[in-house]
Amino acid sequence: xxxxxxxxxxxxxxxxxxxxxxxxxxxxxxxxxxxxxxxxxxxxxxxxxxxxxxxxxxxxxxxxxxxxxxxxxxxxxxxxxxxxxxxxxxxxxxxxxxxxxxxxxxxxxxxxxxxxxxxxxxxxxxxxxxxxxxxxxxxxxxxxxxxxxxxxxxxxxxxxxxxxxxxxxxxxxxxxxxxxxxxxxxxxxxxxxxxxxxxxxxxxxxxxxxxxxxxxxxxxxxxxxxxxxxxxxxxxxxxxxxxxxxxxxxxxxxxxxxxxxxxxxxxxxxxxxxxxxxxxxxxxxxxxxxxxxxxxxxxxxxxxxxxxxxxxxxxxxxxxxxxxxxxxxxxxxxxxxxxxxxxxxxxxxxxxxxx
Amino acid sequence: xxxxxxxxxxxxxxxxxxxxxxxxxxxxxxxxxxxxxxxxxxxxxxxxxxxxxxxxxxxxxxxxxxxxxxxxxxxxxxxxxxxxxxxxxxxxxxxxxxxxxxxxxxxxxxxxxxxxxxx
Numbered sequence: 184x185x186x187x188x189x190x191x192x193x194x195x196x197x198x199x200x201x202x203x204x205x206x207x208x209x210x211x212x213x214x215x216x217x218x219x220x221x222x223x224x225x226x227x228x229x230x231x232x233x234x235x236x237x238x239x240x241x242x243x244x245x246x247x248x249x250x251x252x253x254x255x256x257x258x259x260x261x262x263x264x265x266x267x268x269x270x271x272x273x274x275x276x277x278x279x280x281x282x283x284x285x286x287x288x289x290x291x292x293x294x295x296x297x298x299x300x301x302x303x304x305x306x307x308x309x310x311x312x313x314x315x316x317x318x319x320x321x322x323x324x325x326x327x328x329x330x331x332x333x334x335x336x337x338x339x340x341x342x343x344x345x346x347x348x349x350x351x352x353x354x355x356x357x358x359x360x361x362x363x364x365x366x367x368x369x370x371x372x373x374x375x376x377x378x379x380x381x382x383x384x385x386x387x388x389x390x391x392x393x394x395x396x397x398x399x400x401x402x403x404x405x406x407x408x409x410x411x412x413x414x415x416x417x418x419x420x421x422x423x424x425x426x427x428x429x430x431x432x433x434x435x436x437x438x439x440x441x442x443x444x445x446x447x448x449x450x451x452x453x454x455x456x457x458x459x460x461x462x463x464x465x466x467x468x469x470x471x472x473x474x475x476x477x478x479x480x481x482x483x484x485x486x487x488x489x490x491x492x493x494x495x496x497x498x499x500x501x502x503x504x505x506x507x508x509x510x511x512x513x514x515x516x517x518x519x520x521x522x523x524x525x526x527x528x529x530x531x532x533x534x535x536x537x538x
Numbered sequence: 539x540x541x542x543x544x545x546x547x548x549x550x551x552x553x554x555x556x557x558x559x560x561x562x563x564x565x566x567x568x569x570x571x572x573x574x575x576x577x578x579x580x581x582x583x584x585x586x587x588x589x590x591x592x593x594x595x596x597x598x599x600x601x602x603x604x605x606x607x608x609x610x611x612x613x614x615x616x617x618x619x620x621x622x623x624x625x626x627x628x629x630x631x632x633x634x635x636x637x638x639x640x641x642x643x644x645x646x647x648x649x650x651x652x653x654x655x656x657x
Binding site: 277280281284288290291292294295296297298300301302304305306307308309312353354355356357358359399400401402 | 546565566567591592593594595596597598599600601604607610612613614622623624625626633634644645647649
């Protein structure tokens, strides 16, 4: 976290003493009731505003939204948003799986032994049933994310995979197989949100919105009433951005089904047709809507809060023309979307490069 | 709050609450109706019948106790009484199947287990 924070502050052209606000993600490896001040003390800053935020996988974008509102309201000038954990090496893989399964209901779900892949497996089974999506369709998303990760030196996986590889991978919680699931990773990410530009990399938050429809999958509304559709509609309205303006997409991808559903909920593909768009190259680096060019959670890696923040880091690099061999032609307007829980909490956000 | 005499406490029953004010059934037990806020709730026993809404067969469990049971099928069932619940089910269940509940032991706990009901 310190390393990521240091890099973000340097990139913003600021000194650490200028940081007067800090928002940090929760940690499953090192839980604490005051994580933001623990980090501020460790890092050596005395902010005027500090606390942790916890909205599962939506935490990174929720913190960004709050930081944006804090600087807009004049509460602070420069907010450091930071998250990271050593989920892979800091605890056993089983411990990670058990800790995360606790998002389930303690009385009515957890005693049944579900895992996070099972919660999403339930959703996947229903989505496939209602919209005719197949396991081969879902596999396309794993292949796409892996192909993107191949070109990122920081990605966890650098071996290409095929649809056949995904289909042949071990079942975890049907219909999801090992390669349909993101890995457990180590890592961290940070960014600075300021009211005024601090350097030449001028990226503006055009608008953002949230929606929270439930916590537990048992209490989830029907597929057509999930939060992504609500939050994207609100974000579009607030930012006055149309989907046709969007040139780059960064969408939460904890599982292949998560990505498939969110792309369709957000309107980046028609219902049941996201996989066809993957096959047609639509979401590739040179496609019409480049998506998660760093490889996403599925192949860049998932270290918790920092994992989903990597989507925004990559988006920022793309928007400022610094993505190197991953650079897309035009990332002038970007759509970001985060999901926490079991499609429980949603944050949608539009970014725009300002000349 | 008094612990319900249902499977969550080792009793072979599926209980739910029914709001005396708005009639909404709710499965997760609370001291009030999450739909309208009323505090008069009737506790009722479900028939144990319903329709499969979703399924996921777990083959990778995370604890030694649950690993002993793989593969096990986690199902969401829309009950005849109008609430949705999570349970275990036979591995061959498909979405839309009409099912009935019995109870079984899982990792040292009593859990509801749904099977296809005879037509």
